Structure formats: structure tokens, C-alpha cells
Amino acid sequence: MEERYDPQKIELKWQRYWAEEGIYKTELNLLKRKFYCLEMFPYPSGEIHMGHVRNYAIGDVIARYKRMRGYNVLHPMGWDAFGLPAENAAIKHGVHPSEWTHKNIENMKIQLNRIGLSYDWEKEVTTCSPEYYKWNQWFFLKMLKKDLAYRKYSYVNWCPSCATVLANEQVIDEKCWRCESIVIQKKLEQWFFRITQYAEELLQSCDELSGWPERVVLMQKNWIGKGEGVEVDFPVEGIDEQLKIFTTRPDTLFGVTFMCIAPEHPLSEKLVEDTHKLEAVKVRYGKEEEKIGLFTGYYAINPLNGDKVPVYIANFVLMEYGTGAIMSVPAHDQRDFEFAEKYDLPVKVVIVPEEVIMNRGHGESGTRGDKDVHSPPFHPFSVSPFLQNGAYEGEGILVDSGQFTTLESDIARERIIRFIEKKGFGKAVVHYKLRDWGVSRQRYWGTPIPVIYCDKCGIVPVPEEDLPVILPMDVRVTGKGGSPLLESETFLNTECPKCGGRARRETDTMDTFVDSSWYFIAYCFGKGNINFKSAISNQQSAISYWMPVDQYIGGVEHAVLHLLYSRFFTRVIRDLGLINVSEPFQNLLTQGMVIKDGAKMSKSKGNVVDPNYLIEKYGADTSRLFSLFAAPPEKDLEWSDKGVEGANRFLNRLWGVVYKNREALSVNRETTEESIHLTPPASRLYRKTHQTIKKVTRDIEREYHFNTAIAGLMELLNEMTSFEPKSDEDWVTFKFSTEKILLLLSPFSPHIAEELWEAIGNKPSIFEQKWPDWDEEAAKEERIELVVQINGKLRSKIMISPGISDDEIKEIALSDQKIKEIVGTKAIKKVIVVRGKLVNIVVGE
């Protein structure tokens, strides 16, 4: 053992040892409790950043801890290897995306290993390998068969700069999520996954996600966006058409004064002759704050009261939600109100807040029952002052609503829906904000969609046995125009599997979110062994053993996209009979960002800390320790160079203590649990050690509060350094503490723990040791300090033995010199004793 702590030397040494011994290799063992610990796999950009270090350090602590706890732990790593940056690199540097990607993977793998992460690399997956994306294609074919994959013309988000289609989730503030160009709408034929078929189930089972952060569950719910309401047909006067609208407020149906339809609505072109004017509304669709309308000249009839109301085309009505047409109730909807003001349309009040009705004071009682009976018909203008600040969108009592007048809005809603269904005007329906998932990308570096176009047979799926459809390597990636695949003759031209005639392959590739929607299942098979076909016949398979993921760890930025898609895919795979779980991730930990100078670390801001530099200077153990100590995992972590030094100082001190006492510590002493004849200092250290085992274990178990766990270790070391062993028994205690602190530290800073474990005469590896247990008795304080308060203010402190009764405590507190002085002659009203905490004496003035 060397005097100086040299992380470079010991870290490389142990990394080699762990790899050679294969101590992180995991095998399926049906007799052992399993724990699947997973961190979100990285995009192989080539360099790791502090966010990676933090994410993987958190996962590594959990994996190592669970392993020491006796679980069979699956802790894999892989590469989300398809995607745009590889193509950008190809355009910029002329390297093939494949070459670029694989080089980056090599490089990042070295860096990840340098952090000392306990991965089983035999489970590694790489999504750009044919053996992986073959299964993307396989799932696609299965989904095609079940009508879960389909093709449709639709307006898609088009990024002019990336020359590609984006998913709704990839559009942020009308800008491309990658390059921030303004996204435009373009009509293209695209492949979609019917995620909406699972909307209700995905929403319902949100309630089962008890191991997820609440806010993430909420974001999922909001994204799915369930809206319960009713569809009503309004006949259009003069033509044989019904205008179908959707509303969640049927209680306002009697207040309809006009109708609005989306510019893309099929009726729009029929009703409007002047196509120029229609275009003008279309151009301003969905973008502008200002509401723009175009009167069609037609009127619709409200089936409930026969009112004749004008039909407008309006830029704020969305074709994608509901029916693309709305009824407008300006009195009770702010948008309709603004529109009515602008185009001078009537406002009809049909709901009045209860207070307004009460204030009108009819009768002396004013009870609800009376009101229902006596309520005179309201004149709209007499109540309109309450509309001064815009529409009244709240609940209330219905007025001017025919037979439903005087009902409360929630009751009215139910009755009106029933009435509409009975009369055949419409029906109760549910709509979701969630849209089907567009998966087509006009990109090269992705999974080819396994479909062939034949002039005779139309769209023909590639037969299963022909998979994978290999992505050709002999292409030029220029970044201009369409997909490079269009230029690959050998790829493009093929035979129709049905008729054998000449046919053309689909050149679109899949969204990379498809790759990451099931990679956690792929890990179960092991590298090179992905095979869902055998999974069908074998229920005792690796997937049914390992799934679901017990702990998933990653950034909040994936709270909707990746997590929702994964939940969807897992259900699709379940419904194919290949897996028996519905929720892929039992517990989710969303770690915070790494912040420096008040902003997220990013190259563009120039506030990055390079982990490689950090590891070179302080070592992996220090880097890990700091990133775990500076903040709890779910919070943002403010970077501090000085803080890193603090973490380093702690490890140095630990090293120093062990070095100084190395000889005495290596003597093989019996570490007995019985603390016979311990001197007071030894007894204190012994107690502190048990307390620390308890604290660290609980902090890890309870929400993974590593920061306080590490603080506990620092306290224990402080106690150890102030203890000077003199007798043989002292040494037993000291060795006991040393061993425990190393075991407790090992998940956080594995290399130094391993090195010192060996240095005090133990056999490696420390990770084959059991996690220590604490003895509740030994952790108890001999004498407890109690706080004595008078009227809630701290006045004195007393020492008591743990076992004594409340009355005895009371007596001791009252006989305390200071307390006696302060209480004096004042009357004692009450004395409250809180066990182990305090005594509060309530005195009068």
C-alpha cells in the first residue's frame, strides 16, 4: 500500500480486475430474486458529459447496492445509435454515418468503463445493427397485420432545414426540437402507429405508476388528454348536410349563437365559393393569436331549440381534435366571446352563477328548492354585467334553456346528453388529445420500413423470412433533397413478394423513438441473441424473468415521448403474447440537470466541465462521489469545482487513516459483535458505526438520498479520525468501523473501497460481500439529551437515561436549575413530554 492516494493507479487496476473476473456478469437464475436496474441508454455522440456521469453514477450505486443485498441484478448498457447527428457528421466531414457511429461507441465505451460502472457488457445492444433493427421491422410487420400500423395522407410537421418530418412531440413552440427552425405544415403520405387505440389503457394505468414521480404521471395524463363530451349534429340549412360538432359543455347548448369550422374541414370547400378567401384563412391557420373568421353565408339549425345560427370558417378551430367543427357559445367561452366581439355576433347567456341568482333575492327563503320552482325567466341583459370581463366559463344555474332551465350545470349536462341520445341528435363520446404516432422519416440513418410497392399488388409487406431489410452502406449522404435511399438502385429496385414483378422499396426509415421503445426488453436476451420468436414458446424465458425494469433512471426530458412510446410498445408486445407485463418501468427516477453558472451545461453556452479532465485530475471515485453528494438525484445539481475538491479531500482522509493504521488493521482480529469492556471512546465509535449503517441503508432505501448517506459517511470518518486505538479491544472496534465504512462507501466510490478492503487484509472483491446490518440496540444512545422548553421556547437541556418514565422526565425537567429560575412563581398549566425529544412546560403569565 502506498502512502499517497493515487486514483489513476488503483482505478485502472481494479477495472481490469473486475473485467477479468467478470464479477458483473449476470445469469438468469430463477431461484434468485432479480433486480433490473436500467439507465437510459445514450446517443453515441462520441463524448460523455457530466449529465451521463451523474445518470450512470446514480444507477451504478443502486445496482451495486442491490447486488450486495443479494439480488440477481441485471445492469446493462447499450447505444441508441440511429439518428440525425450521424448524418450531419457525414455531411460535414464526409465520413459514413456507420463508421462515425461505431467509432463513437468505441470511444464512449472506454470512457464509461473509466467511470467504473458495473455493467454486464454481454448484454450490450446497438440499435443500428441489423440484428437489432431486424426486430423493429418484425414488430412493424406484426403491427401492420393487426392494423396498428397504417398509412395515411396527413399534414405533417416539416422541418425545412432538416428536410424531414417531425413528430408532434418533436415540435417545440412551433420550432424543430433539434435545429430550432420554424416548422411548416406539409401534406405527405406517412406511416403511423395507432397509439390512440391504447389511449384509454395508457391513461387508466397511469394510476398504477406509483413508483413514478407524480409530475411525470401527470404529464402523461395531460398528454393523452381525455375529453368527455357529446357529439351533436346541426343540420345545415339549404343543403343536405349535417355539421357534426363536439363539446364538453352540453349544458351551454342553448347559448349557441354561431358555428365555426376548421379551414381544412371537408365542408369548408363546399360552403365557400371564393377559394381565395378560404386560402387566406388557411394560411393563418393555427399560428396567429388573432382570430380570423369567414362567414360562409350558410346557417345551421340548433336541434335543441331550433335557433338559426350562422356558420363561420375560423382559423382557431383545429381539424385534428374533436370533429373539426365547434358550436360557439360566446357567453360561456372566452374564445367564442372574442370572436363574437370582433364580428359583432349576439351573446346569449344561459348559465348564471349561483351567487348572482341569490342576490336577486326572490322570496325570503332563497333556498334552492324554492328557486327551482319560482324562478322567473331571466332576461339576458339583466344579468349581463357579470360578462364585463369576458365569458363566464364556470358552473351555475341554467337559464333560457327550455325544459332544462333552473337545473344546475352538472345535472343539466347529464340530462341534455340523455335527451340528445334519445332524440337521435347525437351521442356521448370521448376524445383524446393524443394523436397517432407518425413514424416515417425521410432520412437515411434509421431502420428501413419493411414494405414494398408494386404497381400490380399495391403495398406489400416484406415477408418475415426476408428480414432484416438491410440498410445499404453504399450511399452518399448530402443532406439535400430527399432520402439518399432513393439513389441506391440496388436497394430501391426489388421484386414483388406477391407477383414477382418489378417493385420498389419504401425509402422512408423509422423514427428513432421506435428503437428506444423496446430496447429494455432486448437486453434480457443478451448480446447477439435477440429472438422474440423463441419467446413465444418459452414462458420461463429471460424476458419473463427480468421484466419489468425495477428501477429506471433518466432525464425528465423524456417524461412524455420516450416513456409513453415505451409503455405503448410494451402493450403491443404483450398483445402479441410475448410478454406478460403491461408496464415496462416499475420505478422511475428522473434525475435533475447538471447546472453551471445558472444554466444547463452545454457547448453553445461554453459552461461545460469535461468528465475526462475531471477523472484525470481527481479520479472516477471523486467524480462520482461529488456528483452524488452535491444534491439529491432528482434535483438539479449546481456544479462547483471547489466542491469536487471537498469530495476528494474526504477520500484522501480515508486513505490516510487506513494507511496510518495499515499494520494494526491487517492483523486478523476477531470482530466480535459483543462489545465487552469498551472504553467510552470505543463505545462511542462502535455506536456511531451502527448508527451510520442504519442511516446509509435507510437513505439509500428511502428515495435514494445519496447526499445525506454520504454526509453520514463523512461523519463516521470524522469520528474515526478523532479516535486513537490503544488496546487490543480498541483495535477490534476500529477495524470493525473501518470495514463497515468501506462496505458502505463501496457503491459510491468502488475503486478506493476495493483497494482499502484488500489493504486491511481482506480478499477481493468487496462486492462479493454482504451489505452490513446494524444492531438496533448497539445504535441506541446510552443517555439522551432532552430539550426543555417553556411556552415553546428552548430554555434548557437535560440528560436522561433512555428507559425512564414520563413522570420522571417531568420531575427532572422541573428541578433543572435554569428552569426553576425562569418558572419562578408562575403557575404551571401543563407539561408536555415527547419521548426522546423534548419537554415543554406551559406556564401562565
Add this chain to the structure above:
RNA sequence: GCCGGAGUGGCGGAAUUGGCAGACGCAAGGGACUUAAAAUCCCUCGUUCCAAAAGAGCGUACCGGUUCGAGUCCGGUCUCCGGCACCA
């Protein structure tokens, strides 16, 4: 606008179920060692009053409430962060 989350020393952050506010670390100040510096070790460290000590007062964004007792619970206000956003 709607829905979440958070406001604690100079800083990062502690504080099971309401019970000593500020653990642990960083920074700062003082001291020891050293020719000197670094490193290391020891001491101080929320704030006000007092020359100092003893002691006392104030203090967890702000205002009010419940309670013997509130950082923690309730009502209201302000600020910051995140998500969604013409969703009918």
C-alpha cells in the same frame, strides 16, 4: 391562461409522522507546522443588542390562522422554475 414543483446562512444543501432550524460539505476568518508557499491539522462561522462574556431578542419569500409548539398543517399574496396551451 391551465396544470405541476420550489422559495431555508455568503454558497450546495440537512431537518422520519408538527418537537433543538442550519447536519455534511464549500467558501471565509484566525491559529499551528514551514525559511516560505501548497498540502495537512486545530478553532470560529445565521443575525441583532452588549467592549467582551454570560445572556437575551429576531430569523426558513410575505401576510394571517390552527397548535403547548409551525421550515413542516390551513387560508391568502409575491417571486422563480418546469410542462401544456386557440384541445371546443
